[in-house]
Amino acid sequence: MAALFRGYRNFYKRSNKHVELILVSCRSMASKTPVGFIGLGNMGTPMARNLLKNGYPVIATDAFPESCKELQDSGAQILDSPAEVAEKADRIITMLPSSPNVIEVYTGSNSILRKVKKGTLLIDSSTIDPAVSKEMAVAAEKMGAVFMDAPVSGGVGAASLAKLTFLVGGVEEEYNAAQELLTCMGANVVYCGQVGSGQAAKICNNMLLAIGMLGTAETMNLGIRLGLDPKLLAKILNMSSGRCWSSDTYNPVPGVMEGVPSANNYQGGFITTLMAKDLGFAQNTATSTRTPIPLGSLAHQVYRTMCARGYSNKDFSSVFQFLREEGA
Numbered sequence: 454m455a456a457l458f459r460g461y462r463n464f465y466k467r468s469n470k471h472v473e474l475i476l477v478s479c480r481s482m483a484s485k486t487p488v489g490f491i492g493l494g495n496m497g498t499p500m501a502r503n504l505l506k507n508g509y510p511v512i513a514t515d516a517f518p519e520s521c522k523e524l525q526d527s528g529a530q531i532l533d534s535p536a537e538v539a540e541k542a543d544r545i546i547t548m549l550p551s552s553p554n555v556i557e558v559y560t561g562s563n564s565i566l567r568k569v570k571k572g573t574l575l576i577d578s579s580t581i582d583p584a585v586s587k588e589m590a591v592a593a594e595k596m597g598a599v600f601m602d603a604p605v606s607g608g609v610g611a612a613s614l615a616k617l618t619f620l621v622g623g624v625e626e627e628y629n630a631a632q633e634l635l636t637c638m639g640a641n642v643v644y645c646g647q648v649g650s651g652q653a654a655k656i657c658n659n660m661l662l663a664i665g666m667l668g669t670a671e672t673m674n675l676g677i678r679l680g681l682d683p684k685l686l687a688k689i690l691n692m693s694s695g696r697c698w699s700s701d702t703y704n705p706v707p708g709v710m711e712g713v714p715s716a717n718n719y720q721g722g723f724i725t726t727l728m729a730k731d732l733g734f735a736q737n738t739a740t741s742t743r744t745p746i747p748l749g750s751l752a753h754q755v756y757r758t759m760c761a762r763g764y765s766n767k768d769f770s771s772v773f774q775f776l777r778e779e780g781a
């Protein structure tokens with residue numbers, strides 16, 4: 454009931470039309486009405502499947518019909534375009550590669566905002582430029598809808614197990630309504646502040662992740678060149694002050710750990726192209742806010758170079774292999 458009043462109050466600020474108040478009230482109350490899902494790739498498919506598992510009917514679409522097959526087999530209704538999804542659902546989640554795809558899906562010719570119903574809650578879980586999230590929020594508000602950014606931390610495994618962490622930015626009064634859906638797909642849902650702040654938090658985390666991975670890869674490479682056994686070196690780092698997630702949970706050196714991409718020719722995991730993209734956002738936002746990020750900029754250069762040298766689709770921990778080959 455509290456969620457109902459929060460949604461009501463928030464929309465009342467934007468419009469005095471009685472009929473619109475009723476629409477937003479219905480959305481806030483409607484717990485198991487259909488949820489729209491756009492972008493059925495590596496992450497989107499398992500996320501949408503977890504909504505289905507929680508009893509939410511899912512109405513979905515993707516630019517490539519073959520991407521929809523798996524979710525259709527799990528019971529989702531597949532439509533032809535984001536506009537059609539927007540006609541039928543008043544809560545929509547998007548999980549798309551990057552900023553241009555989000556702009557297209559929200560504001561393009563067959564987009565969500567062409568047909569969006571007033572009071573609709575739009576949650577974008579793609580990792581994109583925070584400035585684009587803010588633009589989409591303004592465009593959505595003009596149509597009487599609410600846009601929130603909710604990028605995720607955690608990869609395909611976490612998406613399948615509903616263990617993602619959602620970093621949410623947007624109007625605080627709508628947070629409970631977003632949380633209701635996000636908890637079906639994640640273990641943690643964190644409210645970060647105004648729209649765009651989920652993206653800001655995500656970009657900061659990934660910049661540190663890239664710096665940590667690059668540092669671990671070059672440290673391991675140096676130790677190996679100095680004649681140390683990689684497993685022994687990893688053990689020493691992990692009991693010492695050099696320890697970090699990239700050394701103790703996701704070690705980039707083949708043979709050091711089981712069950713990580715480095716043990717599987719760098720397949721699976723988080724691909725280098727996506728890391729380069731996130732570092733590009735970090736670079737853009739740092740430039741526009743005149744914030745020095747020397748290590749983030751260096752990591753961006755390294756990951757961009759890797760993309761140009763054929764590492765695009767390998768896990769980002771393949772930076773170890775890249776350094777080995779560069780030094781060979």
Ligand code: NAD
Pocket residue numbers: 491492493494495496497514515516517520548549550551554557558578579580581605606607608609722723724727
């Ligand atoms: P993906 O490329 O596997 O899936 C994206 C899907 O969006 C594709 O199926 C594509 O066809 C669809 N799409 C693109 N443009 C579209 C359009 N105009 N209309 C409809 N569908 C469209 O990407 P992913 O790995 O699922 O990642 C999605 C987002 O999640 C990215 O922003 C990524 O940075 C982020 N992310 C990914 C991971 C990961 O491990 N893969 C982890 C955390 C965050």
